[in-house]
Structure formats: C-alpha cells, structure tokens
Amino acid sequence: MHPETEKVLGSSAKESGGPNPWPRWYLALALFWLAFVGLLAFLTRIGS
Amino acid sequence: MSTLDWLVFLGSQGLILAYGLWSMSRQGQAESYLRSRSQTGWMVGLSIMATQASAITFLSAPGLAYREGLGFIQFYLGLPLAMVVLSVVALPIYYRLNVYTAYEYLETRFDGRVRRLAAFLFLTQRGLAAGLTIYAPALILSTALGWDLLWTNLLTGSVVLAYTLSGGSRAVARTQLLQMSVILLGMVLAGWWMFRSLPSDWSGSDALQLSALAGKTQALVLRLDWNDRYSLWTGLVGGGFLMLSYFGTDQSQVQRYLGGQSLSQSRKGLMLNAFFKLPMQLMILGLGVLMYVFYVFETPPLNFKHPERVAAHDRVLFEQEALRRRATAEAWRAATYPQRKDSLGMEFKRSAARLDSIQSLVSERNKSMASGDDGSDTNFIFIRYVLDFLPVGLVGLLISMVFCASMSSTAAELSALSTTTLVDFYARWTGHSPEGPRALAMGRLFTLAWGLYAVGFALIADRMGTLIEAVNVLGSLVYGTILGIFLSAFFSKGLRAPSVLLAALLTEALVLLLYFGAEIPYLWLNAVGALAVPLLGWIVQPWLAGLSSQSPKTPTLGS
Secondary structure, rough: OOOHHHHHHHOOOOOOOOOOOOOHHHHHHHHHHHHHHHHHHHHHHHHH | EEEHHHHHHHHHHHHHHHHHHOOOOOOOHHHHHHHOEOHHHHHHHHHHHHHHOOOHHHHHHHHHHHEEEHHHHHOOOOOHHHHHHHHHHHHHHHHHHOOOOHHHHHHHHHOHHHHHHHHHHHHHHHHHHHHHHHHHHHHHHHHHHHHHHHHHHHHHHHHHHHHHHHHHHHHHHHHHHHHHHHHHHHHHHHHHHHHHHOOOOOOOHHHHHHHHHOOOOOOOOOOOOOOOOOOHHHHHHHHHHHHHHHHHHHHHHHHHHOOOHHHHHHHHHHHHHHHHHHHHHHHHHHHHHHHHHHHHHHOOOOOOEEEEEEOOOHHHHHHHHHHHHHHHHHHHHOOHHHHHHHOOOOHHHHHHHHHHHHHHHHHHHHHHOOOOOOOOOOHHHHHHHHHHHHHHHHHHHHHHHHHHHHHHHHHHHHHHHHHHHHHHHHHHHOOOOOOHHHHHHHHHHHHHHHHHHHHHHHHHHHHHHOOHHHHHHHHHHHHHHHHHHHHHHHHHOOOOOOHHHHHHHHHHHHHHHHHHHHHHHHHEEEEEEHHHHHHHHHHHOOHHHOOOOOOOOOOOOOO
C-alpha cells in the first residue's frame, strides 16, 4: 500500500478530535444495503 | 402542450436560468469558477445525484421496467460499497493535496505523462457523452412533441451554456438543487397520478400482485452466469468497479464532491448518495411497473414510438388480446377459490406473453423498415404516457423535469471538461496559476469551446447512426483503465510511472480486444480493466527497470 494511502487510512476522519463517527455510518449503510437486497428478494419471490 | 403547460415549463426553466445567472454576481475569482468550497453535505449529495441522473435515466428507466421489470436495479447494487471506498481512501487524499482535478494526484504520485493519459481518456469519453446527454432527450422530446430537433438541441445547449459560462462550478451546484427538486416533485406527482388512475376498487397490493404475475417484480438474479447482463454479481463486481471509477476518477463527479465546505461535508454528500440512490432508482423503475398495471386497464399503443407504423390486422389482434388480458385480470382479482385464482393467473401470464410477442414482431418489422432505427420503443413509453394521460399543468412540469435532468448532467460535464482542460493541460503547459482573472477568462473560453463541441455533436448525432451506440459503450471501454491507474497509485508502493503507463496502454488494448472479440457483457470490462493495470504493471516493471531509474514520488501536502 502506498504511504500516502496508509497515512489517510490511519488518520481516518478524526477531524474534530472527537470520536470517529464514520464507522457507524458505514455500518448503518451495510445494514441498509442488506435490508434493500432483502426487499428485492421479497419482490422477486412474490413473482415466482 | 396547452398554455398552462407552457407557462409551467417556461416559468420553471426561467427561474432556474435566472438563479444560475444570479450566481455569477456572487463569485468573481477562478477559485469559485473551478471549485466552489461552500456546500453543505446535503448540497453535495444532491449535486452528485443530479449529475448522475441524466434525462435519459428518467425517460428510459420507466420504459425498461415496463418491458422487462425491475432487474435493472441490480446495476446499482455496488454503488454503496464504492461510496465507502471513496470516502475512506480517495476523498482524504484529494483534500490533503488540495487538487482541482483527480488527475493532478497522478502527477504527484507518478509523472505528467500518466496524468495526461488519464485526463485525455476522460476528455475523450466525457466530451462525446456531453453531446449525447443533450441529443438523446432532445430526440425523444422532438419525436413525441413534434418539436424541431435542431431547435430543441440548440435550446437545451444554449441555456445550460449560459449559466455554466457565467457562474461556473458554483452555478452548476446551485442550479442542480432546483433541478433536483423539480425532478423529484415530477416523479412523485407522476406516480401519484398513475396510481389514482387505476380502477378505484384495486388496492396497491392487488397492483403489486398483478405486476408480479407478469414477471415485472423479478428484481434479483442470484445465479452466477457470465452471460447475465444484470445479476447480483454483475451489479456488485462489475457495477461496483464502474461506480468506483465513475465517482472516484471522473472529474464531472469529483468536482461535485470537492465543492464541499470540508472533508466531513464532502463525506456526508457521498453517504447521502449511498443511502438515497438505490431507493430513488427503485422508485423510477417502480413507475414503469405501475405503468404496466395502468395499461392493463387502458389498451396501450402497439408501438409507443411509431403508432402509425402498425398494420391494421396487427392492431386488431393486439387490441383483442389486450381486452382479454384486462378481463382475465379483473376475473383473477375477483376470484376467491385458490384453484380458480391460480388458473386465471396462468391465463393472465399467457395473455401477457402473447401481447409481448405481437409487440416484438412489430418492433422487428420497424427495425427492418428504417435504417438507423433499432426498432425499440422503450425510450418513448414514459413520455407517451405523460403526454396522453397526465393532466394539464403536470405535463409542463414533467417536460421541465426532463430538461432539468438533461441540463444538470450537461452543466456538470461542461464544467468538468473546462476545469480539466484548464488545470491539467493549459496551466500545466504554460506554467500559469489555475486561479486569478486570466485563468477565469480561460476557464470560460474552455467552457464555451466544450459547449459548442457538445452542441455540435448533438446536432450531427442523428446522422451518425450506429456511432451513437459506440459513444454509449465508450464509458465502459475506458473507465476500467482509468480506475486501474488510480488503484495502482493508491495501493501499490513500488509501481513506477513507466510501468503504469505501459500497463494502462496494454490494458486498454486488452479491454478493446475483449469487447470486440469475446463480446463480454460490458459491466465486466470495468473490473477487468481496473485489475489488469496494476497486475500488468508489476509484470512489465522488471523489463522497464532501466527506464524507470527514479524512485516513486510521495505526494506532499499542498503540492
């Protein structure tokens, strides 16, 4: 991995000095994605 | 269109144009012409979405769902993952380096040649695409409304050029907010009207079950088949790489999120897109499915593009079958015994299939009748519904929505083309700063030049026949290579400029060979290109050791 990328990943978004909020955003997004794929699976199932 | 429709259309477009021009008075230096660092996360997110959603999305997607169901939604399934990767990796690097364009980073990491190659690939692809984003909706509107194609092209092109020229990146972002509002309002109102036009005793659940019977709710394909155009896997892998490349390395998008007030606000914009894009796209496709149910009760035209090019006996046959389908649907809904309901459901499916085959036959005939006509009427299904069934006033709003979608994409494209030409070529070669009055003048000159190029391409596009199709696939032919260059820059410590340059050229040749020789579905080409550049880079690097004696550069803050 390039040093600049490592530096960015290491300091990931601790901009204000407080706790990093982004991992929670990403987790929420992952759950949302799973729910959305679940909805698509439901729609597909009612047609089969 | 009625007088009220014209008032709504001209009023909304006039308001947007005036707002765009007003933005001019709010900026006076190149910094905000090229990159307006003033937007909140919501504004960044809406701007990203407005740039991606072109008019053809709103015109074609409902028609696609009307014919083929919801399967196209899988194309977008890789988007949220791509947003996270960009938010974690690319965005902080662009902010640290304080770049105007994504390609500046490549010079810091590799050298000027790699930067110019990526910028050149972008300009080639996006320049032609800008012409197409003007031409495609103009063609559909002129055919459906009887407007002159030349004047429709000129009207769209000149309005978008006027506010992009005057207000630059800030005007593009601000007008996109209004345009996105018109687009969302138009879609919601069209859906509401469509639903209330169904028979009053039909519930939403009845409509959903009927569309499921016709196979329109098939939204997820789990089998792993190389030839499936859209499946969970093509969407996640191929679509994921395409989204990564489009949002991470295409300046028309990079410029949108670099307009955030801070890194945090830009990240929020990317997250907004990650959360809202999938539901918005499902809503647009859902309109097509709802339209299918509507046309069960209202005999549809046999061909939405050329209703006149239909033989009388075909029409009679089609209308009789449509009446049979309607009667079957009503009997199916009224049936209470499960066996009877199943048997009527099967009859409805057979009737729907018969209508599809008559329609396909007519499309094939139209295809053979006129050269340059692919026979498909998918792009005309939604606009035909708008003109034939929406009430006065709403028609004007929906036509305005199509113009908004077209202009929001075109403006972002012109702004990005101008910025890339200015920063990656003009300023790089002349040594002038990309900020200041001289750069502002040059930026406007490049916007004008690209605008004229795009409008010029739009004007001759109808004479180019199959070339238009070639422009459509061009994006997938170069995006993989560009992403591969960026992935090499982000994730490989030892790869050097000559190796990446040679690997990118070899990859481009490989992608072209695969597309034209092996006829692989185009989404996979993005993944192939993105992975081939770093892989080939490592393979050719030992052979180029003598040429690449200098050590790789490490980007520094503010360089």
